[in-house]
Amino acid sequence: ALRNGHHPSRYKSWDGRSMCIYLLFFLFSFTWILAVVKVLMLEKSRFKPATVVYNKLTTNVLEPQRGKYVTVDPSTALDIKKSDTQNSGGDTKPKPITLRRAQQPKEVQPVVSVTPVTPPRMELKWPPVLSNGSIPVNDGSDVMPLTGIKVPKFWTPPENVPLEKTGSKVNGVETIFLMIASYRDFQCRETIASAFSMADHPEALYIGAADQVSNGDISCTQTDTSCEEDPSQLLCKYRDQIAVYTMAAEMATGPVTARHIGDRLYRGQYFVMQMDAHCTFVKHWDTQIKDQWRQTHNEMAVLSSYLSDVQNSIDANGKSRRNTRPIMCNSAFEGIMPARYLRHGSQPEDYAVVRDMPQLEPFWAAGFSFSRGHFKVRVPYDGRQPMVFQGEEISIGIRGFTHGYDFYAPRDSVVFHEYAERSSRRKKIHMFWENSPKHQGEGKKSLMRSMAIIKMAPDIADSEWDHTEIDRYGVGNVRSVELFYKLFLIDTKNRQSVQLCPFVKNGGMHKEFQKYLRKDGLGIDYSHLENFDTSAYIEKVFESQRGPGEKMIRSAMEKNNMNSLEWALENARRIGIDKKNPDLYSEGSKKLQQLKTGGK
Numbered sequence: 289a290l291r292n293g294h295h296p297s298r299y300k301s302w303d304g305r306s307m308c309i310y311l312l313f314f315l316f317s318f319t320w321i322l323a324v325v326k327v328l329m330l331e332k333s334r335f336k337p338a339t340v341v342y343n344k345l346t347t348n349v350l351e352p353q354r355g356k357y358v359t360v361d362p363s364t365a366l367d368i369k370k371s372d373t374q375n376s377g378g379d380t381k382p383k384p385i386t387l388r389r390a391q392q393p394k395e396v397q398p399v400v401s402v403t404p405v406t407p408p409r410m411e412l413k414w415p416p417v418l419s420n421g422s423i424p425v426n427d428g429s430d431v432m433p434l435t436g437i438k439v440p441k442f443w444t445p446p447e448n449v450p451l452e453k454t455g456s457k458v459n460g461v462e463t464i465f466l467m468i469a470s471y472r473d474f475q476c477r478e479t480i481a482s483a484f485s486m487a488d489h490p491e492a493l494y495i496g497a498a499d500q501v502s503n504g505d506i507s508c509t510q511t512d513t514s515c516e517e518d519p520s521q522l523l524c525k526y527r528d529q530i531a532v533y534t535m536a537a538e539m540a541t542g543p544v545t546a547r548h549i550g551d552r553l554y555r556g557q558y559f560v561m562q563m564d565a566h567c568t569f570v571k572h573w574d575t576q577i578k579d580q581w582r583q584t585h586n587e588m589a590v591l592s593s594y595l596s597d598v599q600n601s602i603d604a605n606g607k608s609r610r611n612t613r614p615i616m617c618n619s620a621f622e623g624i625m626p627a628r629y630l631r632h633g634s635q636p637e638d639y640a641v642v643r644d645m646p647q648l649e650p651f652w653a654a655g656f657s658f659s660r661g662h663f664k665v666r667v668p669y670d671g672r673q674p675m676v677f678q679g680e681e682i683s684i685g686i687r688g689f690t691h692g693y694d695f696y697a698p699r700d701s702v703v704f705h706e707y708a709e710r711s712s713r714r715k716k717i718h719m720f721w722e723n724s725p726k727h728q729g730e731g732k733k734s735l736m737r738s739m740a741i742i743k744m745a746p747d748i749a750d751s752e753w754d755h756t757e758i759d760r761y762g763v764g765n766v767r768s769v770e771l772f773y774k775l776f777l778i779d780t781k782n783r784q785s786v787q788l789c790p791f792v793k794n795g796g797m798h799k800e801f802q803k804y805l806r807k808d809g810l811g812i813d814y815s816h817l818e819n820f821d822t823s824a825y826i827e828k829v830f831e832s833q834r835g836p837g838e839k840m841i842r843s844a845m846e847k848n849n850m851n852s853l854e855w856a857l858e859n860a861r862r863i864g865i866d867k868k869n870p871d872l873y874s875e876g877s878k879k880l881q882q883l884k885t886g887g888k
Contacts, residue, residue, distance in 0.1 A: 414494065415531045416440040416553045432549075433756075434674050434730070435539050440552045442668065451662035452587055452810070455558030458492040462558035464574060465661065468497040468508070469546035470565035472537050472718040475706065476508040479567050480530065481522045486569040486606055493574065495530045496553030497565075498546040500720075502537040508565070540720045541674035541727060543654070544734070548669035560664045562657040566706045566714065568598050571606035573702035577658050580699055583645035588693045588811035590659040592616065592652045594635050598704035599711075608701055612637050615697035616651035617792035621783045622678070626745050627735040628783040629679035641795040646696035648798040650776045650788060652685035655705065659693070666691045670738070670761040672754060675724065675731035679738055686742040689772050691764030692811040743769045744780050767814050775814075777822055787862070790829040791822055800825070830863040837865050841876045850883040 412427050417440060423429050429438040445454045456463045466483055470476040476497060484490045499508040509532055515524035523530070531553050540546065547562070554560060559578070570576075581589055593614045601610050614635040622631045632651055640647060657663075667688045673680070685695065708714040733754070739745035740753045741762055763769055772778070777786035791797055804816045837859055844853035857876050860866055866873040 411446050412441060412443050412555055414555045415528070416443075416496065416555055417531045417533050419527065421532070421534050430552075432545070433672055434541060434727070437535060437539060439533070439549050442552055443555050443665070445556070445665070451665055452660075454556055455661055456556050457558060458489075461489045461492040462578065463492045463494060464559045464561055465494050465496060465554050465557035465664075466561045466563070467547070467550040467553065467664075468495065468563065468565050469543055469550050470497055470508055471500045471540060471543075471546065471720050472502060472505050473565040474506040475566040475714075477506065477510055477523060479563075479565055480508060482567070482569045483573075484522045484526050486571050487574040488572050489574055490526060491529075493526075493529060494555070494557055495532075496550055497530070497532045498549040498553075499532050499534045500537045500540040500546060501534065505537070507534065508532050537718070537720075538723065540723055541730070542676050542720050544669055544673045544676045544680050545671065547654070547680075548671040551664050551668040554661065554664050557661050560657075560659060560661045562654065563595070563703060564655055564705060567595065567703050568602060568706065569703045570602055570608045570701070576700065577698070577702045580646050581658060583699075584694075584696055585809055586694055586805055586811065587660060587809045589646070590652065590657060590663055590688065590693050590695050591646055591698045592657045592695050593649075593697045594632075594653050594655050595703060595705035596637060596701055597710055598706045601701070601704045608704075610701055612639055613698060613701050615640075615647060615793055616649045616653055616695065617789040618787060619651060619682070620785055620787075623735065625783070626747050627732060627739055629735060629739055629744065630682040630778065630785060631678050632681055636789055636793055638793065640697070640699050641793075642798050643699065646699050647795060648801055649695050649697050649792055650685075650797065652681055652688060652695050654681050654684070656698075656703065658698075663688065663693060666764065667693070668760070670741075672756055672761070673734035673738055675727050676734045676738065677720075679735055682744070683738045683742055686744075686769060686772055687761075687763050690767050690769060692766035694812050744778075746780055766811070771814060771818065775817065775820060775822055786823070786826070788822075788826075790826050794829070796825055796829070833863045834865055834868060837863055838869060838872055841865070841872060845876060845879045848883060850880065853880050853883065 410426075415424075416427070417423060423438065423440050428441050430441055431437070432439055445451055468476060468479065476499060480495050480497070483493060483495070487493050497508045501507055509523050509527070509530060511518075511521050511523050513521070515521065515527065519525065533549050533553060535549075550562075559581070561577075577591065581591055593616055596610060596612075596614060601608060603609055614637045616632060616635055618635055619630050619632045621628050623629050632653065635653075667684060669680070669684070688695070706714060708717055736745070736748055737753045740748045740750075741758070743763075773780055776788060779785070788797075800820065801812055801817060804813045805811070806813050837856070840856040841853070841860060844856050853876060857873065857880060860873055860876070
């Protein structure tokens with residue numbers, strides 16, 4: 289004011305007001321600038337990447353702790369004490385931090401969640417093997433142990449779909465997957481052609497064959513003329529429904545391995561059927577076998593038996609001439625300890641006493657099996673049992689039992705087997721035993737694994753057998769192995785068994801067990817049968833047969849009929865007359881000896 293020539297008194301009242309205004313403006317501006325700077329710094333530190341390690345997976349996430357490297361638990365919301373994240377002494381590494389569960393967080397913080405990325409499961413589609421013999425690239429493949437050959441992957445159902453709800457159809461007709469294992473068998477192509485020609489719905493039939501051939505052998509799809517020249521040939525007409533896995537016979541290691549590969553060709557068909565490569569079908573076989581399966585009202589039903597001989601079994605119209613059928617009930621132990629196994633012998637063939645449906649039986653047969661497709665998914669052949677020919681059936685059967693499956697003898701035969709004993713053209717067939725010298729000792733190891741899995745050899749130590757992939761090829765959890773052995777009178781410690789035909793053949797097992805079929809149709813409820821006494825049932829049957837059996841012995845002695853007496857004494861041993869009436873049995877034995885020596 290003085291410089292301007294004014295007197296200070298002129299500004300006296302104004303100067304106080306201006307100073308107050310300047311001061312307030314300064315304070316306001318300074319406070320606002322500090323607030324802006326603080327926000328900017330907070331935001332910068334809030335979104336600086338940090339490294340989070342969890343379950344060996346590393347990822348970059350947004351972590352509000354100013355770029356410190358921290359380890360967090362993604363399953364809970366946590367807050368971190370600031371004092372634990374401060375560095376000291378110029379150390380560039382953070383001190384260990386303390387994590388505690390956040391009680392009442394002051395601000396919403398990002399929740400860290402690290403989830404491994406799993407690609408969606410791809411359902412494998414038909415065909416499992418292309419017409420040129422290769423495996424579809426996108427399907428992937430597995431490698432077989434011992435031989436190292438590549439094989440298709442197993443089919444698995446779509447995610448979140450129960451196996452009982454799976455099964456494809458063609459025009460509303462349930463599909464059938466027919467699995468065939470063929471070892472240098474010239475009849476394989478005949479069997480496939482028979483299946484298509486005799487089916488009511490060949491369009492719903494799919495063939496999966498494991499064809500083991502050498503140079504000069506007839507393959508499963510070999511035709512008399514090329515398909516270009518004659519496309520009407522059945523193997524040409526339905527070629528898209530035939531998948532053949534071809535391998536050199538020199539690489540073959542037995543039917544278990546071949547059927548294991550055959551199981552890998554399954555692609556979600558509604559039904560699955562297994563049999564040998566030298567069989568002949570009757571007309572309408574597909575409709576008939578489906579109808580028989582439905583008559584059980586059991587989703588877990590498996591129709592299985594040894595097949596009758598084809599000789600004189602099919603008439604000129606392709607219909608069956610037989611009114612009898614085999615049933616599985618006769619088995620006995622064989623082999624060398626400790627890997628002794630239960631082998632099914634010749635099975636009785638007779639009229640079916642149960643006529644309104646297939647009849648329950650305790651055992652499963654490899655020569656013929658028909659079931660829903662999920663049986664093959666749950667109970668596939670074990671790919672780690674090379675060089676095994678006997679012992680596979682009791683293994684599959686017991687594993688199937690523990691998964692809740694029930695075995696039935698078909699009421700009527702729909703397919704017949706050409707046995708070498710009665711076939712002139714099968715006298716010089718090849719067998720996989722040709723390869724035995726290359727795999728010495730493998731069969732013994734396989735049997736030990738097989739019997740140990742089903743607990744048939746309790747004296748085999750865990751360290752003595754291969755446990756690889758036991759989850760896939762082991763037993764189920766619906767029923768116990770021990771219950772199977774108890775009900776069907778199998779002594780695993782002493783490797784002894786009882787002939788079950790008196791309990792099975794006359795319908796006893798069917799009558800006593802079928803009534804406990806679950807209301808939802810998912811198998812027989814064996815919890816009602818845990819105290820069932822099979823021995824007592826068989827004893828009642830034998831008791832009813834001893835009277836007629838004693839009469840047969842006396843009649844044969846009176847007539848001096850050596851053959852009749854020999855058979856009567858054999859029957860007496862079977863039903864216990866030798867123990868219940870030893871005097872009569874001894875008299876009959878002496879008489880038989882006299883007849884054999886001419887009365888001397």
